[in-house]
Amino acid sequence: MQGDPAVDVRRDRGAAGAVTPEDVVALLDEARRLGAAVRTDVFPFGEPPLAKVDRPVRRIDVRTCAGVLDHSPADLTVTALAGTTLRELQSALASAGQWLAVDPPEDLTLGQIVARNEWGARRTGYGTVRDHLLGLRFALADGRTLRTGGRIVKSATGYDLHRLQVGAMETLGVALEATFRLRPRPPAAATVAIERHSLADAHAAAMSIRALPDAPAALAVFAAPGAPARCVARYEGHAAEVERAARSAGGSPVPDLLLPRDADGALVLRVACRPSKLLASIDAAARALGEPASRLAIRAHPSIAIADVARPLRDGEDPLATLRDAAGAIPAGSVRLRRPFEDARPIRDPLAERVKRLFDPEGRLNPGVLLFASAS
């Protein structure tokens, strides 16, 4: 984005000087005066084709608004600026033997992780960022800043506006700083892999592991054309505990989960449902993709009950049309598009629309994202 005149507050490391939360607020205030839309950096994996916005657009890109403000090891809390990457945060916490117990890609910023509700395989054992978010300072579309929650691990004080921001794609506010609850780093880990002929068999192995008394930190199943399906389970905790748990899970020890990444040029659908419905949802997504499950790349988390189902994007294919087919076919839960871009489908929810108007009455924050059906 170097040289892009629309980028007013830059995330690139090369840009001169760091930006402060006050810079972000000043930009929002300027955008308000200009009647400009504001686009924040919520699509690190590729922006969707944007709805036409008939007003000027200001971009906010806040990666240099970064740094740990306060880490209190005795309280197991940390407060950091929203542009801090997860990698920077975890590395700052490591010396105290602590971590923020989420594992999405570490180059994402805390603001992106909150806005996107981004997670990794260890969601199975530790939950999502919503479970660890204690407080948030964020700016509204008009530049007013709010703070809810706090640097305490428990609160029944005021409405949880901070948790409302999780997954809201910065359409309700722009994160400035966040406070998280931390956990001690587990002293040991062990991972095992089990190979099976089919995805269904690997999934069955995973469900058997899930029913054992030891709760895995991560439990995933993946399959790709031409290779056996795999179930991987990772245990974290005391050495004796994880060794025994890994033994009882069966399979062969492996160094790590080694989940396959999405291939370039892939079309990826994500299904989310109850654990008991996951296989049926994967099959439905496969049908919508026009391939048997054996010819797709599948990465499933049986305990979370979310799976990504992928094949190469076809020439001239409209990913949104494929998504619509899948949405009409899955038996439970939801389906969304992850690659080649994320869907920003209209949501018909008058209550959510009223909430949106409260935070952003002119619809200027990330227009076109989490669009409301009756919004103009």
Next chain:
Amino acid sequence: MRSAERDPLVLDLERALGANGVAAAPEHLLAYECDGLALLKERPRVVVLPRSTDEVAAAMRVLRAHGVPVVPRGAGTGLSGGATPVAGGAVVHLARMKRILSIDPVDRIAHVELGLVNADLSAEAARHGLLYAPDPSSQTACTLGGNVAENSGGPHCFKHGATTQHVLGVKVVLAGGEVVVLGGPDPDPPGYDLRAVFVGSEGTLGIATEAWLRLVPRPAVVETLLAPFPSLEAGCRAVGAIVASGVQAAALEMIDDRTIAAVESSIFAAGYPRDAAAVLLVELDGAPEAVAADAARVREICTAQGALSLQEARDDEERKRLWRGRKGAFGAMGRVAPDLYVMDCVVPRSRLPETIAAVTAIADRKRVRCANVFHAGDGNLHPNISFDGRDRDEVRRVLEAGEEIVRHCVSVGGTLSGEHGIGIEKNDYLPLVFAPETLEVFVGLRRAFDPELHMNPCKAIPRSMCGEIAARPAR
């Protein structure tokens, strides 16, 4: 009474719900004058006892047509006045909606009506080897609807999280009778996570009638340790050292000498040593190796911090006994004085020792009888002030001490409530922790859910911000 003389609101509600779905006789209304915050009382105009979400919706339509404010109520065990009626208002009491609609042991999800008592869900979940983790001290009486409204905690929330982390979705009747589902049994539903603001909204956004709740597997092993200390400060230091050591306890509960004395003289007697200044109750759960290693570490730390002895529960019976004292602490305080003000504040855990000292100093200065029992791991204090409500000077001193304690907690980086909510107990303290802009957005959020602000008016926002609601004629 002839119908011509009867309240037209009551008649309309009876038409919608049948006569036994409505209570308006003074002797019935008396029972609803307050919740667990007995300091403040108000008689409702009418009480509605719906049996289904449809009946709640029907009642809400009638109440809106009459312009009557609505106070939802579970078991009335709340401690911040969230279920205290408002003058001229209706109480919607969910006691009859207590069915477990389903428990799915594979999905580990319970679908329940929210008049269900917390412990009744735990008992049913246990049959499937599962557990509903939030366990407020009142769990044998309080309803899950009240837990959702207050984002309730409990001793085991230290490890497992408070109610908001266990609510997958809620079915809510809005003020006008519209029924919405926020979240749901499937993960990551599209759109905003409105359940995040609903949980803990203290009945101000709507009435939750059903929920999908997350159940967790019961731990393989549980170990409960009791460590008496020669001072409360030493106990607090032990808590800090346990947390800093990387031990992930399921619960870390502190009980002071005044509470020990009350408990040990009551039916909740747990065998706590009466000569200790404080006892620390530590529970560890999980895999056997982890629990054994952590228990050894906890023993070592407690000894190093001056524990007078160490006692382990040898079986479930002993474990229940050790917990009986902790969970019965509030009830046992009834021995000390006729009335009890159970406070609830949170501070960063590292500020516990100085905060406890400050609470003691404030209580001494105000000449009030204050005992402490608290979730030490969470930094969640419960100063319990015993008093006689007939003594107006003592009541004044109790309220003054309460305010000073709250202000102290906020001054060290804490907040007003960890698990009891704001209600009408602490609404005027909200400006201590929230800027005016934030409070304005809180009111805006309420209007998004409830444009006429009929739901639990004047609760959970400062009285200065609810003038138009307060001005509503009482009858």
